Structure formats: C-alpha cells, structure tokens
Amino acid sequence: MSPSAPSLVVTPGPVARVTLNRPDVRNAFNEAVIAELTQAFLQLGADPEVRAIVLAGEGPAFCAGADLNWMRRMADYSRAQNLADAEQLAEMLRVLYACPKPTVARVQGDVYAGGTGLVAACDIAISVDTAGYCLSEARLGLIPATISPYVIRAMGARAAHRYFLTAERFSAAEALRIGFVHEVVAADQLDTRVNEVVAQLLNAGPQAVRLGKQLVQDVAGRDIDAALIRSTVEGIADVRVSPEGREGIQSFLQKRKPNWLLG
Secondary structure (H helix, E strand, O other): OOHHHHHHHHOOOEEEEEEOOOOHOHHHHHHHHHHHHHHEEEHHHOOOOOEEEEEEOOOEEEEEEEEEEHHHHOOOHHHHHHHHHHHHHHHHHHHHHOOOEEEEEOOOEEEEEEHHHHHHHOEEEEOOOHHHHHEHHHOOOOOOOOOHHHHHHHOOOHHHHHHHHHHOOEEEEEEEOOOOOOEEEOHHHHHHHHHHHHHHHOOOHHHHHHHHHHHHHHOOOOOOHHHHHHHHHHHHHHHHHHHHHHHHHHHHHHHOOOOOOOO
C-alpha cells in the first residue's frame, strides 16, 4: 500500500461498501481507523440511499485486531488514557452494531482479536473456508473486554468460555459450527454468495429490515414477560398500519411487486 493510500475506503450507493485498506499490517486498526469506521457507519446509517452495507478487507487478512504501533503506545498509557482509548473502540462497535442499515461481513481472510468484534457486530457474516479465527488477547495477558458483548452474542457463552481462555486459533468450519459466522464458502464463491445475500436484503422492505434488526436486539436474552409480549404486540400493530406495511400486504394480495422494488 502506498503512503497516500487511504486506510479505509468507503464506497457509497444502495449497497455501500466499507473496506479496510491496510493489507501491509493485515488490516489492523489504530485510533485513526477506529474514528474513520465510526464516522463511516454513522454517515451510511443516516443515508436514505443506502439499503445495505458490506464490510470487507483488502489483502490476505480480514482484520488482525490492534495495530502493533498503537499497542506500543498503549503500553505506556495511564489508566485514564486507557479508558479514553477503549471508549473509542467501544463506541465504534456500538455504532456498527446499532447501524439502522443491515451489515454484512465479507470475511476473505484471518480474523484476530479486535477483528472478531467487527465480524460479531455485523448482522450477517460470510467467511471464506481458509480463514482462521483467534481471540488472542489472553496470550498477551489481556482480555477481549470491549468486544465481548458482541462476540459472546455471536458465538454463545459456552464457546466464549473456551476461546477467550485458551486463545487458540480455530477454523472457519468451527466458526460456523458455533454460530460465529453464518456461511463458509470457497474463495471463488465468496463474492457471489455475499451478493446473493445482499440481494435478499434488497428484496425486503427497508423499514421492515430496520425494525427487524432492532427487534432482535430488543428481544434477545430478555425474559418472556408481560412487558415483552406487550411491546411485540404494539410492534406488529404499528408496522401493519405503516405505509410500508400496508403496501407490502396489498402488493402480496394483488400479486404485484411492492413499491420498494420499483425504483
């Protein structure tokens, strides 16, 4: 990568693309990349033209976690400086997870440490079969604290107990088995499969996708009590009387395409 090449490439459009572009350091991130990612997902999330976002990486690795030079600087940070630094990473992951547009991780290579947080915070993850995964923090005497809310939701507590503690590398097949990624494909099929999944997202109502994503985040892990049941009842009632809900039902009954497919 030339010195002038951007560390993050954002391609807007109905299917926007955010590409980590630091292949010389295996797409590791530092405070500048974290700030750029935060801004990119805020802007794309608010752009009415955007219907889906693909998060990708250039080169042989998807993301190796923290940049070594950044880690060297952090070694001398005070606790207050570490708090401020970790808060920036936590905010970036929150913005990605809460982005109102559906997000798809296109995992073309290895994913280590903080990089697993990026994959876990996306709605859908499709991995090449040769990718390796590793929550390597324990090897350095650290813990994957900031990424843990997203990684544990993605792989489950039982798998997290193993991989947080052993810091061992695991395969794409294992990532699929534990639910950390949704699909594993050969390298020559990765883009085809990502495009097929994105096409399914574009077929769905934009409001329904946004509300469906929020629904999962609101309901997952909650007790099934009267308050939760009431919120789901209100949710379906509200969406049924919305313009998109009415259009979707009418287009189905009239055997025609809904208006969000006509643009």
